[in-house]
Amino acid sequence: MALRFTLRQLEYFVTVGELGSIAQASEQVNVSSPSISAAISQLEEEFGLPLFVRKHAHGLSLTQAGRQFLVQARKVLAEAKSLSRLAGSISGSVQGPLNVGCLLTFAQVLLPAIRREFQATYVDVQVSQVEYDQQTLIEKLRRADIDVAISYDLEVPSDLEFIPLRLLPLYVLVAADHHLAKAKSVTVETLVDYPMVLLDLPISRAYFLSAFENAGVIPNIVERTRDMAVMRSLVANGFGFSLANIRPHSDLSPDGRALSFIPLEGTLRPLRLGFIVPEGARTILSIDAFIEHASQTISAWNYPGLPLPDFS
DSSP: OOOOOOHHHHHHHHHHHHHSOHHHHHHHHTOOHHHHHHHHHHHHHHHTOOOEEEETTTEEEEOHHHHHHHHHHHHHHHHHHHHHHHHHHHHTOOOEEEEEEEEHHHHHHHHHHHHHHHHHHOTTEEEEEEEEOHHHHHHHHHTTSOSEEEEEOSSOOTTEEEEEEEEEOOEEEEETTSTTTTOSOBOHHHHTTSEEEEEOOTTHHHHHHHHHHHHTOOOEEEEEESOHHHHHHHHHTTSOBEEESOOOSSSBOTTSOBEEEEEBOSSOOOEEEEEEEETTGGGSHHHHHHHHHHHHHHHHHTOSSEEOOOOO
């Protein structure tokens, strides 16, 4: 029996299976919900299997057959990606799909511009991007959902490789009219006298709080958010100070209020911005080309953070 389905239909199915929602899948793959729903219905009809249980108030959940189908669909998509890369390696050209992940706090100030120049240079590479916290990026790399991640060097497991690029020292963010706004540097002992807005992302959260733990003091956390832009607006509107490793080009919050960025004193090591990849990933032409291009682009910007020390 000749089966009639497309890799695109499998991609939509896998995305819905992982997210449990056609609406969320629609946002992630940038395709309309009716198109995704139709693709799944066509798969179910073609294979004669109910892949999802439709729950009107709670989205979709995979059937037993759907769970088994999901495992195999991932393998098919991975093999299709390998075929495309093999063709590129044989021909010596940089081509095929490239899935890039980026840390939520970096994505808005780094990835779009890097992608624009990369895709203009390598027109035969089809780039897609996602933005997640550090923990999710690592999970996505291990499952081969993404090929490379732009992130930092916190808790990178031994089965993944970290390629360092720049140092990211800690800054204290305060509103421009805050009592500390004119300080040349600040200690954590000083900060405990003020309310704190915590950028509450997995792994990042522990790093920020370790600055206080190392000094034996406890911060007064009054607000928590997972969104960098929301954090900056809360700080600019006087809800408290916050900590971050990325200093944007503009010292304004998203709602146009002024911020002050102050270096944090102490022994907490700066994070390193870089790339996280599976071992051996740089043998794939598209991944290696992206890393080289992004490295050169960021170095030319002289941003963000500080250059790595030269130990040569």
